[in-house]
Amino acid sequence: MIPTLLGITIMVFAISRIAPGDPVALSMGPGGQMDAERAADVREARMKLYGLDRPVPIQYAKWLWRVVRFDFGDSIKHHRPVTELIAERLPITLTLNLLAFVIIYTVSLPLGVLAAVRHQKLFDRLSSVILFMLWALPSMWVGQMLIGYFCGPTFMNWFPPAGLSSNNADALPFFSWLADRLWHLALPVLCLTYAGFAYLTKQVRAGMLDNLRADYVRTARAKGLANWQVVFYHAFRNSVIPVITIMATLLPAMFGGSVIIESIFSIPGMGRLAFEAVTTRDYNVVMAVATIAGVLNLAGLLLADIAYAVADPRISFEATIE
Amino acid sequence: MSRPQKEHSDWGTSYGEMVAKEFFKSRLCRVSLAVIIFLFAVAVLAPFLANDKPLVIRIDGALRFPIVGNLKAADYSIFLAATLGMTMLFLIRRNHRCIEPSIRGQVLWRQIYISSTILLIGIVLLFIFVPKRLDATNYKALVANGEATDAVFAPIPYGYERTDLGVREQPPNKKHWLGTDDVGSDVLCRLIHGSRISLSVGFVAVGISSIIGVMVGAVLGYFGGKVDFIGMRFVEIMMAIPVFFLIITIVAFFPRSLLNIMIIIGITTWTGNARFIRAEFLKLRNEDFVQAAKVFGLPLRSILFRHMLPNAVAPVLVNATFGIAGAIFVEAALSFLGFGVAPPAPSWGQMLSLGIGTTGRFLWWLSLFPGLAIFFTVMAYNLVGEGLRDAIDPRLRKAA
Numbered sequence: 001m002i003p004t005l006l007g008i009t010i011m012v013f014a015i016s017r018i019a020p021g022d023p024v025a026l027s028m029g030p031g032g033q034m035d036a037e038r039a040a041d042v043r044e045a046r047m048k049l050y051g052l053d054r055p056v057p058i059q060y061a062k063w064l065w066r067v068v069r070f071d072f073g074d075s076i077k078h079h080r081p082v083t084e085l086i087a088e089r090l091p092i093t094l095t096l097n098l099l100a101f102v103i104i105y106t107v108s109l110p111l112g113v114l115a116a117v118r119h120q121k122l123f124d125r126l127s128s129v130i131l132f133m134l135w136a137l138p139s140m141w142v143g144q145m146l147i148g149y150f151c152g153p154t155f156m157n158w159f160p161p162a163g164l165s166s167n168n169a170d171a172l173p174f175f176s177w178l179a180d181r182l183w184h185l186a187l188p189v190l191c192l193t194y195a196g197f198a199y200l201t202k203q204v205r206a207g208m209l210d211n212l213r214a215d216y217v218r219t220a221r222a223k224g225l226a227n228w229q230v231v232f233y234h235a236f237r238n239s240v241i242p243v244i245t246i247m248a249t250l251l252p253a254m255f256g257g258s259v260i261i262e263s264i265f266s267i268p269g270m271g272r273l274a275f276e277a278v279t280t281r282d283y284n285v286v287m288a289v290a291t292i293a294g295v296l297n298l299a300g301l302l303l304a305d306i307a308y309a310v311a312d313p314r315i316s317f318e319a320t321i322e
Numbered sequence: 323m324s325r326p327q328k329e330h331s332d333w334g335t336s337y338g339e340m341v342a343k344e345f346f347k348s349r350l351c352r353v354s355l356a357v358i359i360f361l362f363a364v365a366v367l368a369p370f371l372a373n374d375k376p377l378v379i380r381i382d383g384a385l386r387f388p389i390v391g392n393l394k395a396a397d398y399s400i401f402l403a404a405t406l407g408m409t410m411l412f413l414i415r416r417n418h419r420c421i422e423p424s425i426r427g428q429v430l431w432r433q434i435y436i437s438s439t440i441l442l443i444g445i446v447l448l449f450i451f452v453p454k455r456l457d458a459t460n461y462k463a464l465v466a467n468g469e470a471t472d473a474v475f476a477p478i479p480y481g482y483e484r485t486d487l488g489v490r491e492q493p494p495n496k497k498h499w500l501g502t503d504d505v506g507s508d509v510l511c512r513l514i515h516g517s518r519i520s521l522s523v524g525f526v527a528v529g530i531s532s533i534i535g536v537m538v539g540a541v542l543g544y545f546g547g548k549v550d551f552i553g554m555r556f557v558e559i560m561m562a563i564p565v566f567f568l569i570i571t572i573v574a575f576f577p578r579s580l581l582n583i584m585i586i587i588g589i590t591t592w593t594g595n596a597r598f599i600r601a602e603f604l605k606l607r608n609e610d611f612v613q614a615a616k617v618f619g620l621p622l623r624s625i626l627f628r629h630m631l632p633n634a635v636a637p638v639l640v641n642a643t644f645g646i647a648g649a650i651f652v653e654a655a656l657s658f659l660g661f662g663v664a665p666p667a668p669s670w671g672q673m674l675s676l677g678i679g680t681t682g683r684f685l686w687w688l689s690l691f692p693g694l695a696i697f698f699t700v701m702a703y704n705l706v707g708e709g710l711r712d713a714i715d716p717r718l719r720k721a722a
Binding site: 010016133140145149256260279283290298 | 564565567572674678692701
C-alpha cells in the first residue's frame, strides 16, 4: 500500500518533469523588453525561487514532503492554495459518484438475477441487447443530448442545464433545498450510471448463471426448497462475492467519467477542476488532482478488499496481507 | 514457393478455422464485422467520397484529375496500409489451403514481418518523396464561369477544411445532407474524413499498448521471482491512477497532436494485457515444450515470442478489439473536451462538442450525427470482441 502510494507520487512527478517545456520560461511569459543579461539574472532567480536549481531527486523529495503535509502549492488561475480548492470540490464529486454507485448496485443486482433466472427467455435477451447498447453509448454524447433536448429553449425545458443548485437555493428550507439539489443532479447522475448498469448487470448475470448450474443448487432444489429460496439464499449469496470486487474496476472508470460529466453539466467538482486545470495549464492543480485521484482509487481498492474478506468467510484478511 | 496447390482434407481443422467458423455462425457478429469493413472502406476512400475538388475536369481542352493530384503522403500511406492488409488476409486464407500446419505459423510470421517492413519503409519514402501541395484553385467557380467543362465531382463536393461563413450552422438540407457546423463546413464530409482519425487512433494506440503489454507481461511471467515482483508493483501503480485522469494529466503537460494522443492512450492502457500475458506465461513456463526450447539453447526472444506467445495470443486479440473501441472512445472524449487534435482536423469528438452552440442554442444535427458515428463504431468493435471471445472460449461454447 505505502509503496504504491509512493509510486503514484513518483509517477505524477515524473510526468511533470519529463514533459517538454520550461516552467521558468512559461512563468516569465512571452518576449518582453529585457536585455539578455537581465533576463538571465531573472531566470536564475526564478530557478532558485522554484527550487529548479537543485538535482531532480531533491526536488522530488521536497515536493513529496509538501504533499505529505497536504500542501500542493497555489493554483495559478485561482490564486489560492490547491488544497483549499480540492477540499471544496471533492465532496461534490464524491456525492455524485456515491449516488451513482448506489443506484448502479440497486438496479443491477435485481436485473442481473432476473436475467439469469429467465435465461434465454425474452426478458434476458431484451435486457442483454439494451444493456449492451447502453454500454457503447458515449457519455459525452448522452449528456449533451440530454441537455439539448431536456434543458434548453430548443426543445423541452424540464431540467436545469448547469450547476448544482438554483440561485436562491440557500434561502430555501431544507427539503426544498434537497429537492432542488436532486433536480439538478438527476441528469448528471443518469449519465454516470447507465454504463455501470450494463457492466455490472452482465457480471451479476454471468455469476448467477454459473451458480445456478452448480451442484449445490441442484441439491437445494432436490431438498424441495421453493424456487425463490434457492435463488436468493443459495445462488445469489454466492454470486454477490465477485460482484464486490467489481467495485474496484468500476471506481476508476467513474472517476474518469466524472471529468466528462462535470464539464458538460458545469458541476464544480474535482472533474471540472481537473478539466479547467488542464485547459489553463495550471500544473500544481493537475498534479494534485492526479495524486488525489490515485489515492482515492487506492482507498476504494482497499475497501473492496475488506468487503471481500467480510463477505466471504473462506477468505481471511490475514492471509491476503501476508 | 513451390508448394502443392490442392486441397488437403487430411490436415483437419486448425484452431483458427474453428474460431472463425464459430465466429461467423452468429448473425450479429457478421453484421458488426460488415460495419467495421464499411467504416474501413469509407476511411480509405475518404478523398474520393468527399472532396471539394473534382475527380475529372477539362480545362482549356486538357483533362485533369485534381483529386489524384492533391493526394498527400498520408493518403498514400493509408492506401498502402489497406493494400497490405488485404494482401495479408488473402495470404492467411491461402496459407490455410496449401501450407502444412506444422510450418504455417513460421510462414505467417515471415509474411507479417515482410509486409510490416514494406509498410514502414513505404511510409517513410512516401513522406519524403510526395510533395506537399496546396491547390487553392476554386474548381466550382471555374465550372460556373464556363472556363472548365466535363467536371465530375465527388459525391459530397465539399472539403473538410473548406469554410463557408455564408452557410454556417444550417440544419440538414438538400445541399448539406447532415447540415453544417459553426464555420460552415459540411458535417457529412467531416464525418467521413473523421473516420480516418478514429480508426487510426484505435489501431495505433492499441498496437502500442499490445506491444508494451505483451513484452512486459512476457518478461515478468517468464522470469517470475524478483523481476515479477518489482514489475507487478509497477503495473499496480499504473493501475492505481484512474486511466482517464492519468491521460489528461499527461495531456496537460505534453503538446497536443494526433500522434501524441495515440502514444498517450497506448502507454496508459497496456496494464491489462501485461497482467494477462504474465499470468499465462507463469503457467506456460513449466510446460515441456518451453523447457525443450530452453535446453536447445534458443535465444530468449525466440523462446518468448516464437514458442510461448502463440499459445496466449488469442485472448490478446480479443482484448485488442475491446481496446480499439476504448481508444476510439477516449480520443472522442479528449477531443470533446478540447484536448484533442486542433480544430481544422475533423475529429468526431470535436464535432460533437459544437452541438451546444456558443449562444447556448442546441444544434441537434451537430450532436446527433457524430454521436451516432462514435456509437456505432464503438458498438461494432465491442460486438466483434464479444463474438471473438465467445468463439475462443470453449467453456462458453459448450454452455450455449
